[in-house]
Amino acid sequence: MQLPFTKMHGAGNDFVVLDATTTPFDLSPEQLRRLGDRRFGVGCDQILVVERPAPGDDVDFRYRIFNNDGDEVEHCGNGARCFLRYVTSRGLTAQSVVRVRTVNAVLELALMPDGRVRVDMGPPRLVPESLPFEAGSLRPDPRGLWPLQLVDGVHVDAALISMGNPHAVLFVDDVDSAPVTLLGPQVQADPRFPQGVNVGFLQIQTRARARIRVYERGAGETLACGTGTCAAVVAGIRAGLLDPAVEVQARGGDLRIEWSGQATDSVFLIGPATLVFEGTISL
Numbered sequence: 001m002q003l004p005f006t007k008m009h010g011a012g013n014d015f016v017v018l019d020a021t022t023t024p025f026d027l028s029p030e031q032l033r034r035l036g037d038r039r040f041g042v043g044c045d046q047i048l049v050v051e052r053p054a055p056g057d058d059v060d061f062r063y064r065i066f067n068n069d070g071d072e073v074e075h076c077g078n079g080a081r082c083f084l085r086y087v088t089s090r091g092l093t094a095q096s097v098v099r100v101r102t103v104n105a106v107l108e109l110a111l112m113p114d115g116r117v118r119v120d121m122g123p124p125r126l127v128p129e130s131l132p133f134e135a136g137s138l139r140p141d142p143r144g145l146w147p148l149q150l151v152d153g154v155h156v157d158a159a160l161i162s163m164g165n166p167h168a169v170l171f172v173d174d175v176d177s178a179p180v181t182l183l184g185p186q187v188q189a190d191p192r193f194p195q196g197v198n199v200g201f202l203q204i205q206t207r208a209r210a211r212i213r214v215y216e217r218g219a220g221e222t223l224a225c226g227t228g229t230c231a232a233v234v235a236g237i238r239a240g241l242l243d244p245a246v247e248v249q250a251r252g253g254d255l256r257i258e259w260s261g262q263a264t265d266s267v268f269l270i271g272p273a274t275l276v277f278e279g280t281i282s283l
């Protein structure tokens with residue numbers, strides 16, 4: 001099969017985008033893993049699929065996300081920005097604001113005058129069951145952090161937040177020296193995350209500036225993670241360490257997160273979305 005695709009990235013988090021608005025999407029997990037393979041395929045962190053909405057569904061598109069391990073997931077914030085850039089640049093919509101349905105949310109995506117994209121990510125989910133996390137008798141400490149005893153006797157204190165997908169957030173003094181590729185898999189190995197977890201490492205510089213690295217579920221460390229950055233800023237605001245608008249430096253670029261601090265209010269993710277190249281792959 002000859003499959004046309006578009007390669008994109010949002011702050012270095014890279015994607016293969018597939019247009020399934022006219023032909024139904026039917027790739028197997030193995031074909032998705034091939035697409036995502038940086039040696040034997042195109043290579044990306046996630047595959048994004050653009051679909052028309054189901055009949056009668058009051059949204060403009062359906063937005064599906066697959067990690068490069070082939071598993072379908074609930075959300076991808078950097079991908080949402082690229083989704084809007086894609087559908088507007090290819091004439092699939094004439095709107096500058098579109099609403100898209102993911103597996104568990106409706107997101108509103110808006111082109112900004114400066115060329116960035118603003119995503120209404122919906123409100124954070126702040127109860128551990130929403131990740132899911134099986135807390136059992138464990139309770140958070142007074143800071144709202146969960147004391148996790150991991151394999152190999154390693155202990156971490158993490159904020160547990162869902163943005164529709166699961167996140168564990170650790171506060172660190174310096175992201176560059178944080179043991180991301182060691183601790184990330186160790187947190188992910190915790191059986192109390194039955195559907196896995198994305199592991200974020202947040203360095204707070206001022207009340208309005210931070211740095212982040214994320215070891216993602218199903219993709220490993222990426223150069224940026226939109227939902228992970230949202231979850232981390234929510235954790236920082238809830239801890240009283242951040243203001244409602246924060247500029248966050250990820251390894252692949254800069255993101256802006258806005259959240260009032262009210263649990264029912266949406267988190268907003270603002271950042272770039274870049275088209276890199278078009279291609280065709282034989283699958």
Ligand SMILES: N[C@H](CCC[C@H](N)C(=O)O)C(=O)O
Pocket residue numbers: 013045046067073074075076077078079165166198216217218219222224225226227228
């Ligand atoms: N690895 C994530 C999906 C991609 C999220 C990330 N790339 C973003 O920009 O939000 C998960 O399994 O939940």
